[in-house]
Amino acid sequence: MKFLVCISVVPDTTTKISFVDGDTKFNTDKVQWILNPYDEWYALVRAIELKEANGGSVTVINVGGADNEQVIRKALAIGADDAIRVDAEPGDPFYVASQIANAAKSGSYDVVMFGKETISYNGSNVGGMTAELLGLPFVSYASKLEMAASTATIEREIEGGKEIVEVNTPFVCSAAKGMAEARIPNMMGIMNAKKKPLNVVAPVSVSNHTTIVKYELPPAKSACKMINPDNMDELVQLLHNEAKVI
Amino acid sequence: MAVLFYAEASNGKVKKNGLEAATYASKVAASLGTQAIGIAVGDIADSELSALGAYGASKVVKVADAKLENFDSQAYAKVIAEVAKSTGSDVVIISQSLSGKAIAPRLSVKLDAGLVSGAVALPDTSNGFVVKKAAFSGKAFAHVRIDTANKIVAVVPNSTGVEKKEGTAAVETASVALSDADFGVKVKEVKRQSGNVLPLPEAELVVSAGRGMKGPENWGIVEDLANVLGATTACSRPVADIGWRPHHEHVGQTGVAIRPNLYIAIGISGAIQHLAGVNQSKVIVVINKDAEAPFFKAADYGVLGDAFEVIPKLTEAFKKFKASQH
Structure with missing residues (x-):
């Protein structure tokens, strides 16, 4: 079973977000870059668990510059066998999906996995686009994944519940909570990661469909209005008359 | 040119996020000087769909194929893409729900359409087509311009609101050729949480x-x-x-x-x-x-x-x- 796990490099969760150049660019100064948590904890770890149980291989792929290699090595330290870095600035979701689909075509992977979204743009776009570009079934927001020969049984989230679905390989899947538990790379993993192949490939020529023209921070919250705990009628009146939410 | 919206439904009823998509689409259509058309998938009563006129739809196209009871993003994206083409729609509005998140990216590739997902406001069409979306897990917003002729906006549920006025929409039935190959994902079991509160x-x-x-x-x-x-x-x-x-x-x-x-x-x-x-x-x-x-x-x-x-x-x-x- 061959897994391709698509990983993004994103600002750490606790990053203070700010912008430069007249709010047209994300301020990368002092930003700690990490493996997108959903790609790491859910997609990558589950792929490694399934490889350990049934044999096969796990390849990770990232679209980005050489600076990303430190984070890609972490994925190798957790247990991926090899890595592909498409040497390009990640453009919009369509650009990234096109790069991944192009690399996936030559690898005959059984399962192409993503996290449910990135914590930076929260788009949930690249997985579905990659599936469409490859003409493959797509199961999104998977919270469980079991494999038996060429058939996967997947639990996916739906509004107000879960669905159990079956799909044959090859397919594309995006992973959500429940899939696996985070793994911390051990010393052996970190040492081995340095020797694992990290192949740098050139991008295919694709145009972006969209352009970010400006960023904006939410308006500063006005100070929290404190209500006397013995006067809940006042809170209810404020929610009704001032906030107008009830 | 027209604005198509996906009237997401469940158990024969158009869901609130489907009404939000209708409201959003009718406002986009008004700003572009065109009409808003709904696409509904599944066995939904014509009266339920004609009521979408009150949310600004001039027409609703219904595709009711028993196969579509099984949700598969491949089949749904195919249906919506076909209807977008047959109605001459160049803008598609869809809710950023769990199913919307699976459909919209596929649709974007099929229609060669730029996609902005996570939209929290109407597009600014004064200079191109720019959509404000939530980013950095709610810590900021990005204004994203769609540069392609066809455009898709996936709107965050409960962000832009539902507006009901008067009116009824014409309901048309259409069929889209679907084969087993469009249903690679087979739904075996649905587990719904009990209770009648909203998810x-x-x-x-x-x-x-x-x-x-x-x-x-x-x-x-x-x-x-x-x-x-x-x-x-x-x-x-x-x-x-x-x-x-x-x-x-x-x-x-x-x-x-x-x-x-x-x-x-x-x-x-x-x-x-x-x-x-x-x-x-x-x-x-x-x-x-x-x-x-x-x-x-x-x-x-x-x-x-x-x-x-x-x-x-x-x-x-x-x-x-x-x-x-x-």
Whole structure:
């Protein structure tokens, strides 16, 4: 079973977000870059668990510059066998999906996995686009994944519940909570990661469909209005008359 | 040229996020000087669809094929793409629901259309077509220009609102050729949560509690409050992880991200990972006995006090308020 796990490099969760150049660019100064948590904890770890149980291989792929290699090595330290870095600035979701689909075509992977979204743009776009570009079934927001020969049984989230679905390989899947538990790379993993192949490939020529023209921070919250705990009628009146939410 | 919207439905009824898509589409259509057309999938009564006229639809195209009871993004994207082409639609509006998240990216490739997902406002069409979307887990917004002729906007549920006026829409039935190859994903079983409250991503009112409740046996007062309000219950991550509450209630970065009108947080300190999932709520009320709880900084209203004393009082106050409204 061959897994391709698509990983993004994103600002750490606790990053203070700010912008430069007249709010047209994300301020990368002092930003700690990490493996997108959903790609790491859910997609990558589950792929490694399934490889350990049934044999096969796990390849990770990232679209980005050489600076990303430190984070890609972490994925190798957790247990991926090899890595592909498409040497390009990640453009919009369509650009990234096109790069991944192009690399996936030559690898005959059984399962192409993503996290449910990135914590930076929260788009949930690249997985579905990659599936469409490859003409493959797509199961999104998977919270469980079991494999038996060429058939996967997947639990996916739906509004107000879960669905159990079956799909044959090859397919594309995006992973959500429940899939696996985070793994911390051990010393052996970190040492081995340095020797694992990290192949740098050139991008295919694709145009972006969209352009970010400006960023904006939410308006500063006005100070929290404190209500006397013995006067809940006042809170209810404020929610009704001032906030107008009830 | 026209604006097509996906009238997402469940059990024969167009869902609230489908009405939001209709409202959004009719406003986009008005600004572009064209009409809004709905696409509905499944066995839905014509009267239900013609009622979409009140939300601005001039026409609704229905594709009812028994195969489509099985949700597969491949088949659904094919149906919507075909209808977009047959109606000459160059803009498609879809809810950023779980199914919308699976359909929209595929549709974007099929129609060669730029996609902005996570939209929280109408597009600015004064200079191109620019959509404001939530980014950085609710900590910022990005304004994204769609550069392609065809465009898709996926709108965050409960962000742009539903507006009902007068009117009825014409209903047409269309068929799209579907084969087994369009249904690679076979649904074997559907497990729905019991109860009749709205699922978290769609809920307007949410009552959420955390470790401050001290134990699962104390959740009765939280549920009472939620029942009186007609709110959906939620919880923080630690509480789901130790099994006090079911995992589907977990809101926050790793759980469900929500955007209700009112979020009441009880005994939750407000770690940054929790805030990432709830910071787009319109109004946040924090009840905590620790004055240093960081959540107060993100709150609109705060109550510094013991949850076990405050919640029953709040429930009573809501009861009184509800009674006075009748």
